[in-house]
Amino acid sequence: MRTVTVGTRRSELAVIQTQWVMDRLKEHLPDQWELKQEKIVTRGDQILNVTLSKVGGKGLFVKEIEQALLDGRIDLAVHSMKDMPADMPEGLVMGAVTERESPWDCLVSREGKTLDELPEKARVGTSSLRRQAQVLARRPDLQVEPVRGNLNTRYKKLMDGQFDAIVLAYAGIQRMGWQDKVTEVLSEDVMLPSVGQGALAIQCRADDKEILDVLQSINDPGVERTVTAERAFLHAFDGGCHLPIAGFATLEENQVRLRGLVAHPTGTQVIEGEGQHEDATVCGQYLADDLMKKGAGKLLDEVRDEAEQ
Structure with a gap:
């Protein structure tokens, strides 16, 4: 036994x-x-x-x-x-x-407005610098403020009027059976997800x-392969929650296709790219190298320095 x-x-x-x-x-x-x-x-x-x-x-x-x-x-x-x-x-x-649930993020809005429909200076809650950066890159007029706690706590803060909307992982919403609360699922063109999300x-x-x-x-060997590429990309930047890094991989025939981005938390700078390779780890490393050449390393050093001040 x-x-x-x-x-x-x-x-x-x-x-x-x-x-x-x-x-x-x-x-x-x-x-x-x-x-x-x-x-x-x-x-x-x-x-x-x-x-x-x-x-x-x-x-x-x-x-x-x-x-x-x-x-x-x-x-x-x-x-x-x-x-x-x-x-x-x-x-x-x-x-x-x-096996992977939806990798996407979603917006839960108190008045049923999408990200593009939220009024100027609306308060959007998220504890993620990655989400904050991408929200502000699209809507620099919004006020993004931190919200912590489990899903129930964050939803209560939204409904109590502390926020006009909150951004959450759609996979968590699915597992809780809360799909009816979602205003908008954010596509990868609006918000690239966190590495491994879902x-x-x-x-x-x-x-x-x-x-x-x-x-x-x-x-799930397919998910293991795509997540390996995403995590190799993250690892190349010594990345964690304290850095605005996003990555999402898919399988296309025998190739791993990976999209990734590195951003400033204010959304004023977003460096992104895409790559593919048969080897998942190599795919992640190659894309990280490509973004480094575009200035991602310098940008992340700036973000680290600002965080330590």
């Missing part, structure tokens, strides 16, 4: 995502195995009064869960792929990447062969 403990953040969305993974794993578990869930509070769940970029970025939502894996308190962990830092602690691996990452210990074998049963 083996009890497999699955770690998750305790937000409603995280628990829904983890249950979804557990339901699929149950179909492939060896006899005498059982699953149980353990909810873990992360630093990102506790610090809600400042933007992610000011308190450490992506790792805020995974560090405590990764430590529980390393300590053996849990056997695998379910993360939103977009929360995963570019680097992983030694001893841990990504055992599976799930996919789930299942993390485990590198030496746990039993778990790794089981996780392969729910791995």
